[in-house]
Structure formats: C-alpha cells, structure tokens
Amino acid sequence: MDLRKMTVSQLREMLISRKISASELLSVHLERIERSQLNAYITLNDKAMEAAREIDRRISSGQELPPLAGLPIAVKDNISTKGLRTTCASKMLENYIPPFDAGVVEKLRSAGAVIIDKTNMDEFGMGSSSENSTFGPVRNPRDPSRSAGGSSGGSAAAVCAGEAVLALGTDTGGSVRQPSSMCGVVGIKPTYGSTSRSGLIAFASSLEQVGAIGRTVADAALLQGVISGPDPMDPTCVIKVKPKNSIQGTLSGLRIGVPKELFGEGISDLTKDVVMRALSFMERHGAKLIPLSLPELRYSVSCYYMIASAEAASNLGRYDGIRFGHASSEHSSLAELFRNSRSEGFGREVKRRILLGTYVLSAGYAEKYYRRAASMRAKICSGFETSFSKCHMIASPTATGVAFPLGIKRDDPTELYSADICTVPANLAGLPAISFPCGSGEGGLPIGIQLVGRKFAEDQLFSAAYSFESLSGGYEQLITSGGV
C-alpha cells in the first residue's frame, strides 16, 4: 500500500477504521523526509508527534473527527506558526519564532491538522524557481536536476513527493499555481478577500492570498474550504468560499473563454498544444470554448512588477535590525546599523525589488510608473468583467513551459518575470484561479492548465477541474496513457 498515492478521503477512512494511526501516518512521512534530497523544507515541527498522538487519543475515545484530523500538512515558511521558526527563507528572519499563529494556521489546527514542517521558498516569496532561498534551492521530485517552480516550490514538491498529504502556499503573482504546474499537483489561488492574511508575512498586500496544494482537486478544495472564511484580524477577509465536501462536476453547458493573448509568444509550442488538447477534451465532454481577446493582458507583467515591488519596498521597510529582523554587529552609527543589517539580511532579488519599488514610488516617477500601473490594473479588471459576460471561466496554460533545469535562469531576472504572464492577471484582478495537471511535455514533465473564475466562484473552478480529472483518470493516469 503506497500512502503517497492516497487521497485525503482514503486516508481519513483508514484513520477512522484504525487501519493506521495518526502517529504511524506521521512517521511514514517523517521517514520519507529523512531520506529526501529535495530540500523542500526549512524547519521540522518538533511538536508534530504530540499533535498526532492527541488525534489518536480522540480516535480511540470515539470522538468525532474534524476534517483534517491526523493529516500531515506542510506550511510555507512565510506563514506564522506560534513557537515554530518562520524565516521567509531569508537571513533577515533566520531566527524568528512567531509569538502567534496566522489566521489560516489557527483554522488548520482546529481542523485537526498535524503541521509537519515549514517549507522552503523564494526569499519573501520573490521568485519563480525557489532558488532565491538562503537555505538552498528546492529540487523537483519529477526530475531533481530541475526547479520545483516557485515561490511555493517546497510546498508543491512536498505534496508531489509524499512528504506531506497537503500543503499551504501563498500566491502573490502565481506562487501556488506555477510550482503546482511544474510538480504535477493541484494548486488554488483563491479570491482576494476569502482567506485570511493575518500572520502571513507581507510581500505585496493587495495581491496575495494563501492557497491550498493537493494531489487531487478534491484534496485541494477541502483544504481551501477549511482555511477560508472571515477573520477579525484581517479586515480585507470577508467571505468564505463555498465549502466543497463532495464535489460533483459536469462540463456540460460550461462556457470556457480562451484568450489569444495567453496562447501567444513566450509560451512553448508543446505547452500550448497540450493545453489546447485538454480544452478540446473538455469540449467533447460538453463544454463550449469561446475565443476571447483581452489586449490589456499584454501589460500585466509590467504592471504587476511595478505594483508588487512598490508594495514590497513599503512592507519590507520594517526590517531595520531594531524593530524587526537581523541586526548587524558591525556599526558605529544608527544609519550604519540600518544599512548593514539590510545589506547582510536581504538577498539579491529582494534588494532588487526594494530598489525598483522605491524608484517607482519616488517623487517625480510615481506618476509615470506607479500610477500608470494602477490605472492599467483597473483596465485589466474591467477586461475580465466584460469577458465574464460571455463565459464562466477563462483558460490558459499556467506556466510558459515545463520545469526548467536549476541554475539556468539565475542571470537574467526579467526572463523569469516575463514567464509570469499567465498567472499575474488573476492577482491583479483579485480573481480565483486553479492550476491542475492536464498532460506532459518535454521530458515527460507535467504541464498544468489554469482556469480563472469570477470572484468567489471557487466552487465552479473546483467542479470543472474535478470533471476533467475524473474523466481523464487523473495525472498519474495521464502520464502513463500519453495524455487526453
């Protein structure tokens, strides 16, 4: 019996019928982590076994079990966990132990989850390869010489490799969806305002949300349902996504928009081909494909990098070595303490974003850059609105290609930035978006398809993805049969 291939509902069934205990389930995962070469986690939770034993006590006393009871779940290392080190993969927060839990972590704990570890990532979430980590790069379980994607590369790799049953990632411009695509798992970026950001260490507050990663659509939907919902500690978090305990899906009557701008230049031909084949498969099963044009999407990457960097420069201003973060031991004045702490504590990419963000916000340039980006963002939002009068959801590839070899994209950051073309629009517009595997490309590596929905229509995305998954037999089936 390979526990790695089991779904949440199968594992739950085994726990309830006592075929396996929560502590045994945790041990299996810990053993796998011990043998792992993936570098998917930064810190193990030394209280995990205690939490698992508590669930075992509840099982033996016949108590009703909450939805995630006894499941080992990994949490990205920019989400605060009380008493458990949270570094953002940065030297700046290398020794930070949060005194409180993030809103989503509180929800995880009350759902009975066993937090197994804190996963590796790009520093502060800035990047798309999980190579910008002070703890070294994450390797892709499907080919360890390649990147797992990023910035939630550790979370996607852990779920793919069976080092966790489920994981939380965060998505500011694609960081849940792109690594999910590259590792062949399912990842969701929920509607802005559905999931608490309290205790999420901020990168770009107007863009980011915490999202679930699972091996199946139902697994990811269950986890997202658990963590979403209003939180008094986050005034922007107002509505719970509809929980999907039993998803049923049909593609019949579903209108799927296909924007030509997201099937154009910069996306590998094989990726476009595999995604188009998946869409034709959905069409054969009752969906209707609607050709669309959203010309403003051509500007979404530039717009995203200006807004995200501006917000990052402002959010990261707090790390000065006094109030927060690493303090340099070399200084002879206050100004030097600030300068040296920030120079030593932040990595190259984070410094680049702070410089860019400070520039686009500076007097004389804010009008030219930041404000123009903000008005382009409004155009992107209304472009989506118009499109949603013609279709229920919008499809595209998630990433521009399959997972790339580690090290090859380190020198030119703009090359990685432009590869975010398909994912950043949903963040700019605050819309929900799911990525799930739809076939494989170069080297037999996974390719993900993305569906972007109307605000708070996560249930429609889950249903459509679930239908595809069940009709095609799921990803492991897809790779053996050569696709749909």
Ligand code: GLN
């Ligand atoms: N790749 C994007 C960036 O580097 C997205 C990051 C994210 O979603 N956290 O900003």
